[in-house]
Amino acid sequence: MSVWENLVGQRAVITALRTAAEGRGMSHSWLFTGPPGSGRSNAAIAFAAALQCEQAGCGECHACHTTLAGSHADVSVIRTEKLSIGVDEVRDLVRRAALAPVGRRWQVLIVEDADRLTESACNALLKAIEEPTDRTVWMLCAPTVEDVLTTIRSRCRLVSLTTPTADDVAAFLVRTEGVADALASYAARASQGHIGRARALARDEATRNRRREVVSLPARLTTLGACMNAATNLTEVTKEEADAITGELDAREKADLDSSYGVVERGRRPREYAPALTALEKAQKARAKRRHLDVVDRSLMDLVSVYRDALALASGAPGRLVNEEIRGDVEQIVRNSSRELNLRRIAWIFEAREQMLDFNVPVPLALESMMVALKVPAGSSR
Structure with a gap:
């Protein structure tokens, strides 16, 4: 199995990256863009493995295995659970970039969510990208080129990933997860091409139930x-789903902190423990906030899919609905609403999303305003 195996529906990207790994068209800085779930981070890591591999990504050698597992000495990945990536994190990565690789090939530095870089972090990164060492490769990942500072993106070779088709995602789930065709088809459509989401839907019934609850809302807003x-x-x-994701990690980090300062063994707290605990709690709070926003954001995209289905049905568009399982609800929305209203509803959902993500409006307030805007018009048939 090659390192490219998990890049679903990205044949052109795989060809370009494999060619570069073989020494044709190589660059010291790359920008991977694509919609959420398209696999831009996976593509960067697969490319890193191919650069470290003597056979440009065989998937079987030690270099491939360690890179894909996140333990290769010459491949560094910076990712954040917070709302932004700060200058200190980037400066640490820049210092690492100046070192010669441990092995004979490349020093690879991958920045996931490059769109979350602060202005000062971008400035720290720019000089390193402008003047890379001979054996250093930078890989940035972001949803679109517009999400990255102009001076940075102009110095990167662009790799654009697309949303994989439902058929490609379904085939991938059948092959890798061993799920039934019907479940794979549902997960592929419901995820709208998001590979990670499709996997979660295919694996976990609770995830499927939560999504069904969300997509049933539009018909009930009477x-x-x-x-x-x-x-x-x-x-x-x-909030419960986000807390379940972060709670175990928070507890493990707290236990590790206590152990490192000897709190458990000695039963007392050194002077340095209090500021370390404060810093940890601050980081965990920021991570919890981002995780909650991520879960809310995913739910908002599920809501959007219902109104898009209504628009597709009203327009007579061919193909299956994203939410084929609730076709009756979608038909009811079409009967009760005009196309213009459903377009406005989609705009209102994106407005609520912007309020929460960009303007820090409290989640309950933004959702209340949005739900009232989405309400079924008075006098509509139920």
């Missing part, structure tokens, strides 16, 4: 009370 209840429930459910 009264002001229903809208307020929907906003409250969505806030609570997404």
